[in-house]
Amino acid sequence: MLKLICMKILIKLSGEALSKNGEKYSEEVLKSIADKIKKLQEKNYKIALVVGGGNLFRGAQLSGNLSIERPTADYIGMLATVQNALVLRDYFEDQGIQTRVSSSITMTQIAEPYIPKRAERHLAKNRVVIFAAGLGSPFFSTDSAAAQRALELEVNLLVMAKNGVDGVYDKDPKTNPNAKKYSELTCSQVLKEHLKIADASAISIARDHGLKIKVVSMEELDLIDDENTGTNIFPE
Numbered sequence: 001m002l003k004l005i006c007m008k009i010l011i012k013l014s015g016e017a018l019s020k021n022g023e024k025y026s027e028e029v030l031k032s033i034a035d036k037i038k039k040l041q042e043k044n045y046k047i048a049l050v051v052g053g054g055n056l057f058r059g060a061q062l063s064g065n066l067s068i069e070r071p072t073a074d075y076i077g078m079l080a081t082v083q084n085a086l087v088l089r090d091y092f093e094d095q096g097i098q099t100r101v102s103s104s105i106t107m108t109q110i111a112e113p114y115i116p117k118r119a120e121r122h123l124a125k126n127r128v129v130i131f132a133a134g135l136g137s138p139f140f141s142t143d144s145a146a147a148q149r150a151l152e153l154e155v156n157l158l159v160m161a162k163n164g165v166d167g168v169y170d171k172d173p174k175t176n177p178n179a180k181k182y183s184e185l186t187c188s189q190v191l192k193e194h195l196k197i198a199d200a201s202a203i204s205i206a207r208d209h210g211l212k213i214k215v216v217s218m219e220e221l222d223l224i225d226d227e228n229t230g231t232n233i234f235p236e
Helices: 027-042 070-094 116-124 142-152 187-192 200-209 218-223
Strands: 008-013 046-051 099-103 128-132 157-162 184-186 213-217 231-234
Touching: 008 142, 027 046, 027 070, 027 218, 046 070, 046 116, 046 142, 070 099, 070 128, 099 116, 116 128, 128 142, 142 157, 142 200, 157 218, 184 187, 187 200, 187 231, 213 218
Parallel strands: 008 046, 008 157, 046 128, 099 128, 157 213, 184 231
Antiparallel strands: 213 231
């Protein structure tokens, strides 16, 4: 069973998780996320976030079109994650949550450069740290960025918060009523069975470096300490 020794976590949010009913940002969703972050802080969790940019832009939409090369498209996608991070920061601050944005791409007027020790100090002061711009390099997803940052900060748990799915299933539960939900898995099982919960590179990083992952729904984000919630993924 999954046991947390201390309370430092990194949460991966997709960009789509910020939107609703066709809107790029939903205040209802932002309020729900902020409320859950507050509840986790009340439980003494130190929280970092990695946010995607899919509600605004996906590199695959532009790569190969208009003579735009894949690296350029990926960099544009990284800028979308910065926009989402700034939206979350200002909303969190308005809700009384001290928040800092740390960007892998240098843009000092709007975000801090990514410095691991600085991020650790923010967490120690109970500030939420939002990591933006992925890893700052093309060909890497925000899933990989989340796994990398989690290892660098030595968090106890990487939380994958999913939209409309409460864990990992053997089939798509939205289309198959007989889909089976896993309570526990190993990273090797995820890779072997090609379970679509994160990029294979992120799962491989977690397996190779002993990082624990928990997959939960957005609605149950504040219940990560309940072992019956979501799916626990162990390195081996």
